[in-house]
Amino acid sequence: MTFQERSVASPHVVNIDDLRRRAKCRLPRAVFDYLDGGAEAESSLRENCRAYEAVMFRPRNAIAVPRCDTRTHILGADLSFPAIIAPVGYSRLMHAGGERAVASAAGKAGTAFCLSTISGYSIEDVRAATPGPMWYQLYLVGGRSAAEAALGRAQKAGFSVLAVTIDTGAAGMRERDIRSGTAQLMSRKLGAMLPFLPNIFAHPRWLAAFLADGGLHKLPNIVLPGKGPMELINVAAALAESVVTWEDFKWLRGAWPGPIIVKGVLTGDDARRSMDIGAAGVIVSNHGGRQLDGVSATLRALPEIVRVVNGQIEVLMDGGIRRGADIAKAICMGARAVLIGRAYAYGLAAAGEAGVSRAIAILRADFERTLKLLGCASVSELDRSYVDVPTHWPT
Numbered sequence: 067m068t069f070q071e072r073s074v075a076s077p078h079v080v081n082i083d084d085l086r087r088r089a090k091c092r093l094p095r096a097v098f099d100y101l102d103g104g105a106e107a108e109s110s111l112r113e114n115c116r117a118y119e120a121v122m123f124r125p126r127n128a129i130a131v132p133r134c135d136t137r138t139h140i141l142g143a144d145l146s147f148p149a150i151i152a153p154v155g156y157s158r159l160m161h162a163g164g165e166r167a168v169a170s171a172a173g174k175a176g177t178a179f180c181l182s183t184i185s186g187y188s189i190e191d192v193r194a195a196t197p198g199p200m201w202y203q204l205y206l207v208g209g210r211s212a213a214e215a216a217l218g219r220a221q222k223a224g225f226s227v228l229a230v231t232i233d234t235g236a237a238g239m240r241e242r243d244i245r246s247g248t249a250q251l252m253s254r255k256l257g258a259m260l261p262f263l264p265n266i267f268a269h270p271r272w273l274a275a276f277l278a279d280g281g282l283h284k285l286p287n288i289v290l291p292g293k294g295p296m297e298l299i300n301v302a303a304a305l306a307e308s309v310v311t312w313e314d315f316k317w318l319r320g321a322w323p324g325p326i327i328v329k330g331v332l333t334g335d336d337a338r339r340s341m342d343i344g345a346a347g348v349i350v351s352n353h354g355g356r357q358l359d360g361v362s363a364t365l366r367a368l369p370e371i372v373r374v375v376n377g378q379i380e381v382l383m384d385g386g387i388r389r390g391a392d393i394a395k396a397i398c399m400g401a402r403a404v405l406i407g408r409a410y411a412y413g414l415a416a417a418g419e420a421g422v423s424r425a426i427a428i429l430r431a432d433f434e435r436t437l438k439l440l441g442c443a444s445v446s447e448l449d450r451s452y453v454d455v456p457t458h459w460p461t
Contacts, residue, residue, distance in 0.1 A: 070420035074413065082388045082409045085425055089160075089415035094269045096246040096262060097159050101411055103242035104355035110363065111355030114386030117363035121395045122454040126441030134437045135444040136430065140403050141227050141325050141346060141380060143199035146176030147430045148445055149393055151422075152384055152405035153203035153229070156298075158186025160415040162279035166195040167419035168410065173198030175426045180229055180405065181220075183207060188286040189216065193223040201227040203329065205234065206308035208288045208296060210317065216287050217321050228322045229349065233330030235309045238357040252282060252298060315343040327380070332367045334374035347380030347402075354385055354407055365396060370460045372400030390432025397445060398453045 067075070079085055090098050104111030136147040151172040158164030164186045165179075172179035173196030180201035181192050193200055202220040206213055217228070243249065247262030266273055284295035318326060325346035331337050332352060340348045350368050352361045361367075364385035375381050383396055384405035396404050409429065413421030437445070440452055 070417040074417045074421050074424040085412040085416050089412040094266045096248045096251050099242040099246040105238035106359035110359050110361050113363040117365040118392045120456050129441035131438040131443050134434050136434050138445050143178050148403035150405045151179040152407035153180045153182035154411045155182045155184030161418045162275050163418040165192045169196040171419050171422035186283050189219045200225045203229040208290050228326045229329045231329045232310050233357050234305050334370045337371045337374045350383035390429050391436045393433045394436045397448045
């Protein structure tokens, strides 16, 4: 067992909150707040987690479940359990292993990884890190020509599903990032950086690894015609200028031959529009509470989308998942699978690939234990009868 593996093994790390605490200790405030924070008052960020606490289980007891089958099949991929590793931008700032480490851990765990456009490693390097299923998440940063080039590379590398994020019409007001100087530290302008440097120097392990990795990297999957890879610092402004509209899906359908899923659906209306443009699925998501604050928790929004879709396309969801029991509740309420983001990102920040593997292992073991305690021998047995949902929630 390596030092990193020992550092996140039990009893040091028992749950995802333990990984969060270790990530907070290792990372400078600017990087941790980017990973941990949300928009404005962070009410949606908190509600994403609290929503699971409002849903109670209804177990079937006096049932022996000696073996439990946690496997599932989503959009052509066989998964060891119904959790996909979500796209998280700037992962290489959290740990030098970045997306390559995440892909490797996901592949070893038998699940899929969805790579963010805002990746510190190239599509090809990340694909080489795992034999497992790979999805690609698209922002229209850099315009259609840059996106088409990235989609062609992803298709050639064997990525199977395209996830298109639709909730970035403007950058969310992330107040923690302003206070901790995230933008200033990424600007490379010494005058702007100076007030925030003491906190950086107070985290020598992270700083040494960051400098050994070459510091701030360009974005190898956003190649601007005539200019090359986009600078990391240009992304926020570029996102505001690259809003995805429903009209763009006509072009995307020609640029990507495989399944397309729409990420950022929170209403039945957007679910209908997703079906109208030929999406193979939707991801019920509020961007982890990082965009528009005050929107519904994703678990609360889920039943409306499930009702509207009515089994015609796949319904996935993300947001607030910290335990395997949360995954079980989402499946009971109609999701085919979930995407986990911060839960594994805390592990990445704490211990690289070992931390990601530990996060996935915790969630998978907790999910399997939850199924057994509910009296279920497989994922397919989970349905709405296994949960009590607050009466004021949408149905």
